[in-house]
Structure formats: structure tokens, C-alpha cells
Amino acid sequence: DTAVSQTPKYLVTQMGNDKSIKCEQNLGHDTMYWYKQDSKKFLKIMFSYNNKELIINETVPNRFSPKSPDKAHLNLHINSLELGDSAVYFCASSQEFTGSYNSPLHFGNGTRLTVT
Amino acid sequence: SQQGEEDPQALSIQEGENATMNCSYKTSINNLQWYRQNSGRGLVHLILIRSNEREKHSGRLRVTLDTSKKSSSLLITASRAADTASYFCATVTGTASKLTFGTGTRLQVTL
Numbered sequence: 001d002t003a004v005s006q007t008p009k010y011l012v013t014q015m016g017n018d019k020s021i022k023c024e025q026n027l028g029h030d031t032m033y034w035y036k037q038d039s040k041k042f043l044k045i046m047f048s049y050n051n052k053e054l055i056i057n058e059t060v061p062n063r064f065s066p067k068s069p070d071k072a073h074l075n076l077h078i079n080s081l082e083l084g085d086s087a088v089y090f091c092a093s094s095q096e097f098t099g100s101y102n103s104p105l106h107f108g109n110g111t112r113l114t115v116t
Numbered sequence: 117s118q119q120g121e122e123d124p125q126a127l128s129i130q131e132g133e134n135a136t137m138n139c140s141y142k143t144s145i146n147n148l149q150w151y152r153q154n155s156g157r158g159l160v161h162l163i164l165i166r167s168n169e170r171e172k173h174s175g176r177l178r179v180t181l182d183t184s185k186k187s188s189s190l191l192i193t194a195s196r197a198a199d200t201a202s203y204f205c206a207t208v209t210g211t212a213s214k215l216t217f218g219t220g221t222r223l224q225v226t227l
Contacts, residue, residue: 004158035217041202043159043217056214090158101208101215102166104149107158 003027006091006108013081014116021076021111023091031055031097032074033105034066035090043090049074050097081115088112120148120205120218128224135192137221139205140185146208148181148188149215153202162190162203195225 006023013019025032033056034046047066048056054066063079074091088110095103123138139148147166151159165172165181165188172179178191192199205218 041153041220041222043204045214045216048214092158101147101149102164104161104164105151105159105215107160109156109158 004091004093004106004108006089006111008111009109010112010114012114012116015081015083017081018077018079019081019113020078021089021091021113023074023076023108025072025091025093025106027093027095027106029093029095029103029106030071031094031103032068032071033092033094034074034076035092035107037088037090037110039087047074047076048097055097078113081113083115086113086115120207120216122203122205122218122221124221125219126222126224128226129195131195131197131225131227133195135195135199135223135225137190137203137223139188139190139218141188141205141207141218142186144183148179148208149206150177150179150188150190151204151206151217153204153220155201159204192223195223197225197227199223200225 004025031050033048037043046060049068052068065077068074090110091108092105094105120141149164150162153159163174176193181188202220202222204220206215
């Protein structure tokens with residue numbers, strides 16, 4: 001099936017640990033994103049890559065590091081996890097990055113991260 | 117600060133009724149998009165309306181845009197239980213080059 005898939009779906013870990021979330025899209029899209037959704041459902045962009053190049057880097061702690069080995073993959077590595085990192089992280093992709101977002105975003109089903 | 121804010125925050129209706137959700141935003145936009153999020157799932161794109169458009173339809177969905185009032189509405193006609201979800205508006209501003217989501221409206225459609 002064509003889709004944006006991210007793994008794992010659930011991630012429970014202790015403070016101070018390092019973890020990674022993987023994302024893959026087989027839609028042939030050029031642009032991929034990471035969004036964070038907090039407990040109030042507020043969705044905030046973290047990063048955006050276009051053809052493996054970082055184009056949006058919001059004010060995110062540098063403990064968060066995205067990596068794009070190719071344009072179909074965008075992984076998120078988080079170092080020294082903190083309680084406040086608990087959230088649902090969504091990967092998304094779009095056909096092209098024009099700045100105008102005339103191409104809608106396609107989202108994965110999210111990774112629920114719980115830091116204890 | 118958030119660009120878009122939906123109103124109401126929550127809406128409960130019976131199957132067959134119409135549901136209207138509103139989105140207000142602060143700065144001028146290139147386009148406005150509506151997304152649906154079912155519980156435990158990712159967001160799904162519903163409809164995109166450009167700043168020079170006033171109304172758009174897609175099946176049972178009708179979106180209007182009033183740039184003078186900086187607001188948009190999403191109307192779902194003849195709602196079904198399967199429409200139960202959270203609905204988000206998202207806007208693209210000229211200089212920001214990013215899609216910013218609103219706070220969402222949680223819609224509950226009961227039988």
C-alpha cells in the first residue's frame with residue numbers, strides 16, 4: 001500500500017535514554033516533515049526536509065536530530081529524553097515544497113512516546 | 117503563537133444533522149486547508165481552499181473562506197457516526213513557508 005509508515009507505534013522509555021523513530025514514505029514525495037502533537041492535540045512542526053536537505057528547523061532542542069538518508073526516509077533521533085518529550089510524533093510527506101503548500105500533507109499514524 | 121483557532125472546541129450532534137466548524141486566523145494566507153484526525157491515527161487531508169477562492173465543495177463537505185474576516189468554516193452535511201473525529205484547519209502564510217495547524221474541533225456524532 002502507498003503510505004507514510006512510521007515505527008514504532010508506541011515507545012515507552014526512561015528519562016535520559018536515547019531513542020529513534022523511523023519514517024518511510026513510498027509516495028515518491030520530495031518533502032518530509034516531523035510534527036509533534038501534545039496532550040492538548042496541538043500540532044507543531046519540528047523539521048522539514050526537501051530532497052534530503054533540511055529546510056525548516058523550528059526552535060527544537062538540539063537533543064532532537066533528524067536524519068534523511070534518502071528522500072523516502074526521515075528518521076528522528078532523540079538524545080537524553082526528558083519527561084516533557086512525551087507526546088505523539090507524526091511524520092508527514094508532501095509532493096513538493098513550494099512554500100505555498102499547494103500539495104497537501106500525507107501523515108503517518110504517529111508514534112506515541114512516553115517518557116517515565 | 118497559533119495561527120489558526122477552531123471554534124467550537126467540541127461539538128456533539130446526532131447522525132443526520134449538519135456540523136459546522138469555524139477557523140479564525142491572524143495573518144494573511146496563501147491557502148487554508150482542513151484535515152481530519154480519527155482517534156489514534158494521523159491527519160487526513162480533506163480540502164484546500166486558496167486565498168482567491170470563496171467556497172469549495174467535496175462530497176458532503178463545504179468550505180468557505182472570508183479573507184476580510186480572516187475566517188473559514190467547514191460544513192459537514194448529513195453527518196454520520198464515521199465522521200466522529202477531530203478537525204483541524206491549517207494555514208500557510210506568505211513569509212513563514214510552513215503549514216501551521218489550529219487547535220482543532222472535536223466532533224462527536226451519535227446514533
